[in-house]
Amino acid sequence: MELIDNLDAEKWTKVEGMNSANFPAEYKKYHVMSHKMVEAGHWSFGVADFNTGQQRQVEMFGCQPKYDPLKGVGNIGMKFGGPDEHQVVGLLAYDDCVEWKG
DSSP states (O other): OOGGGGBOTTTEEEOTTOOGGGOOTTOEEEEEEEEEEEETTEEEEEEEETTTOOEEEEEEESBOTTOOTTTTOOEEEEEEESTTSOEEEEEEETTEEEEEOO
């Protein structure tokens, strides 16, 4: 299963040629600790920076209704955006990368 499978393809796009071996600077590795559906298509995750352990709460929009897009994911590269930098706008796992197109 690919990351895009649990996301709305009209709001997310698969990025070809990006992988965790060439980890882009705008991505940081996080450990996913908690998952909570806020409403259909909107999830909140508790994550911790893989290197520092600093915890934060982040939001993810444009998910398939009722499907946790990070189910079974322990560690993943994340890129943040939005007005307060708490919205997930990119995910990178091994050779699978998706980015928010809104």
